[in-house]
Amino acid sequence: MDFVGKRHWFFLFSLLVILPGVVFLVISPGLKPGIDFTGGSTLTLGFSNTVTQTQVRNEITLLGYPEASVQSFGENTFFIRSRELSEADKNTIVTSMEEKLSQDGVDLLSFDLVSPVIAQETILNGVYAVLAATVGIFVFLWWAFRSVPSPFRYGIAAIVALLHDTIIVIGVFAILGNLLDIEVNTMFLIAILTVIGYSVNDTIVVFDRLRENIINYPNREFSDNVNVSISETLGRSLNTSLTLMVTLLALFLFGGATIQNFLLVLLIGVVAGTYSSIGIASQVLVAWEAGDFGRLLRRGGSTNRSTASA
Amino acid sequence: MRRNARSLIFVIILVALSLAFLLVNPIKIGGFERGGDAVLGLNLGLDLQGGSHLVYQAQPVVDPNTGLVKVPTADDMAGLVRLIEERVNASGLGEPNIQVLGDDRLLVQLPGIQDLERAKKLIGETARLEFKHRKINIAEDLEASGVIVPGDVLAVSAGPLPQELIDLFNQTPAPVPGVEQVPVEPREAEDFPPVVIVDFTPDGAQKFAEVLDSIQFTQAQLLGEVPPSSIELSIEDDQTPSSEVLRYTVIGPIVQQVGITNSFVFPFPQGDSDTAPDGPINLATAEATMAGASTVSFVRLAGSVDEDFGLSGDNLTRAYPTLHSGSDRPIINLEFDQEGTKLFGELTTEIAGSPNDRIAIFLDDRELIAPVVTQAITSGTAIIQGNDFTIEETRDISLQLEGGRLPVPIELVQERDVDAILGADSLQKSVVAGMVGLALVFLFMILYYRVPGVVASVALMAYAILVLASFKLLGVTLTLSGVAAAILSIGMAVDANVLIFERMKDELRNGRTLSSAINLGFNRAWPAIRDSNVSTLITCGILFYFSNQLGTTIVQGFAVTLAIGVLISMFSAIFISRTILRVLASTGLSRHLGVFVPSGGSDLPQQRANAAEAQRS
DSSP states (O other): OOSGGGHHHHHHHHHHHHHHHHHHHHHSOOSOBOHHHHOEEEEEEEESSOOOHHHHHHHHHHTTOTTOEEEEOSTTEEEEEESOOOHHHHHHHHHHHHHHTOTTOEEEEEEEEEOHHHHHHHHHHHHHHHHHHHHHHHHHHHHHTTTSSOHHHHHHHHHHHHHHHHHHHHHHHHHHHHHHOOOBOHHHHHHHHHHHHHHHHHHHHHHHHHHHHHHHOTTSOHHHHHHHHHHHHHHHHHHHHHHHHHHHHHHHHHSOGGGHHHHHHHHHHHHHHHHHIIIIIHHHHHHHHHTHHHHHHHTTTOOOHHHHTO | OHHHHHHHHHHHHHHHHHHHHHHSOSEEETTEEEOOSSGGGOEEOHHHHOEEEEEEEEOOEEOTTTOOEEOOOHHHHHHHHHHHHHHHHHHTSOOOEEEEETTTEEEEEEETOSOHHHHHHHHHOOOOEEEEEEEEEEEEETTTTTSSOGGGEEEEEEEOOOHHHHHHHHSOOOOOTTSOOOOOOOOOGGGSOOEEEEEEOHHHHHHHHHHHHHTSOOHHHHTTSSOOOEEEEEEEESSSTTEEEEEEEEEGGGOEEOTTSSEEEEEOOOOOTTTSTTSOOOHHHHHHHHTTEEEEEEEEEEEEEEEEEEEEGGGEEEEEEEEOTTTOOEEEEEEEOHHHHHHHHHHHHHHTTOTTEEEEEEETTEEEEOOBOOSOOOSSEEEEOOSSOOHHHHHHHHHHHHHOOOSSOEEEEEEEEEOHHHHHHHHHHHHHHHHHHHHHHHHHHHHHHSHHHHHHHHHHHHHHHHHHHHHHHHTOEEOHHHHHHHHHHHHHHHHHHHHHHHHHHHHHHTTOOHHHHHHHHHHHHHHHHHHHHHHHHHHHHHHHHHHHHHTOHHHHHHHHHHHHHHHHHHHIIIIIIHHHHHHHHTSGGGGOGGGGSTTOSTTSOHHHHHHHHHHHO
16 A cells, blocks of 8 residues: 555645644634633532532522533532632532532532642643653654664654644644533643653554664665555554554543543544554655655745655 | 473462462561552552542741741751641541652642541641730820821811712622622612711821721620720810810721721711710701811720730640530640740739730630639649630640641642542442453454464453552552553553564564564564653653642652553563463464464465474474
8 A cells, every 4th residue: 555655645634634623722712721720629519419500500609609610520410610719618618509409418529629829830840741751752762763864853753743643632622622611631631641652652663663674675765665664564553553442442431520531632642643653753754755845845835746746 | 492481480470479469468578568448458549549639838938027038948848747747647537648749838648538627727727826915995095195196187077978988888799608699779978877077188197097907806806805996086176175076986997088088987976865866866966066176186995905925835835635624615725834834924913803904815816715814823834715616626726736836837729639439439430441441452352363362361461460569569559540541551561462463473474483473573573662662651751750840649640650551561561472472382272373363374375384383293
């Protein structure tokens, strides 16, 4: 199969997938930050009696938290997000809910409080962590591929692929944030870093085969070596992704609501990571070798596809 | 061949030992202790067993004498850890896990805590005990003391309530949690009783505002324990010397400044019994009364003044709770050190029997009691009685007092509470999800890769046991994110196996013998496994480093768990799978090469397979 010749189609496809997410990210509120990034409090309340979301919503407004948001979190369980609550505020909410809505009792299943100072630091450190991981991986790849010509490119290609995957995941969550009020939190950050790890993992497997082929067949065209390497690792890539997705899906379905968003990020990330190691990372190498980028710059953005892929 | 057998025995022993290590609980070898109530004796995080995770920020302290800001030092932090540990341990609330995060943060974990409110009080209160000499009903003529001199007042008159204040009273009050908002019915000037208006010079207005601030109510006054602070006006007629027009007293909070002007209004005194008994008088009467009034002077009546006399919680040697022998109410007994005994003795001697003197006792700026001293106490002991002390409270306060106060105040900046029911539910779901995930992976591997798939499944099981045993051995706290990481690392372990088997399959298709295909497959797959896992480990390292900064055990749990998982997955794929495969290759199974490749062997070069068979026999 000719993967390399279709690289422009791969790039175009990625662009089409990324675009809606980026549009949502830019024009509307974009990602919906959770209290980990803004500060505030969240409570998960389990009601013994049957209670509707509207009832909880009204009650929390009456209690003086009109800005609070209420989400259903399973049967008679609600997730409330509000401004920072003190111990006394928290107890008032639970007892009032008990009195007004659920005489048989209300369980405070979880409570979270994050002060704005901490939230600011979390954002900052999150950004640093992603940058540090990116740089660390780039340097490692540069070093790991020192036995082949232009090892620098391998690092860059892997970074392009991981950025591609990260943007896809963030884009999807920008859309979900708009449509389903899904918020991003520290767990999301961890998930992004995990996706980065997986994306690179997958890319390295292809690059490793390429490294081997370049050394074994130094006279073969570079693009041919890339194509052969992709074909040879395709089975492995698909099998690994499939098993990983099966495990993640099992977790997603049986693992409870607490980590579902986390798993959703990983699921999207695994698909994107598998695709990007074939359609992005390897193709960036070929495009670089073929001088596509220089041509692209010289023509001021208008590429002639027939000559470029020849 | 013997080497493979030896390796296999080593693997079996290692796995068996790990399994035993997991199943035997508790384990105690010298100082090494593992195991508890949790499943397999693993350390469960708060999100899986329920409990509270509190992060406190130590606050910088401003020295009242020098005005310098003192940043919390490492010693302060160590002191905080020790004190909080002592307090919580002695309270019977459970064993806290306390660590310092960064320079000035404190992580307090309270597994399975029941009474969080009490725990937070116990931890967060600095336990600053203060003793004050309270003097009651002190009158101060503001003119005599030079605070408000006659030149400060421009005019004094009677009049209707100024429009600024009417507008203010007509405003709907800000919403109060738990109270339904009632819109205020707008009222006109006629609806309000007349007032005395005093116009000050700008300078005078400022000084008078300060006087008003000084007579705002204290907590003790609100509770009615001491008389309220107030101000006495005496209004005179300049033309007829020493003829007093009005002299009356108002309490501080009801005096109002008119917007941002230099005028202050005082409610007019109630009408006399003839015209309007107990009711407000009308404007005409008020104006008639005030005709000719031109000067006003003020006397500040401080309800009470608290004076420091040098005694504080630092002068304590002991604090312990008991029940009061007479009333049976919970009390705290205090014993002072030498200096404290002296100070306390001196003051009680001085004020014994005086109805206008008290000793007020404050804990963290909260007034506990302010008793009248009936007789001098020179023995160096005292008791504290709160209005609503519970036995638990007296015990907690005693703990806080005796342990000494916190070196620096702390503030709660992050809290994460998980109910035990939710924790147990998450744990159960994770276990089920893990089982289902593993089973699906086994199914896929066996159906697709056949014999190597079975081998990989066995290796994965060994992997799972080894990972759990390492968690226990290293005391890793298993959190929900850690469970996710562990399951993700199963994916990595599978990946390593898949890489090897794909290579093996290629080598078999190239006509290699089974044993050389096994060796080549492993050797060829190794660089990819190594490099991809190193990149994951780099990510783990970075996550671990930032987890301290992020202040979250979630991140740390994830990083540690994933790193251990990745390392063991490499061992499992490279060593365990290979050993088992090699041992299998030396058995009769090697005659059926087809069971070692996905397609069933139809694409294998037949003659080579036969050659391999011949070679082996």
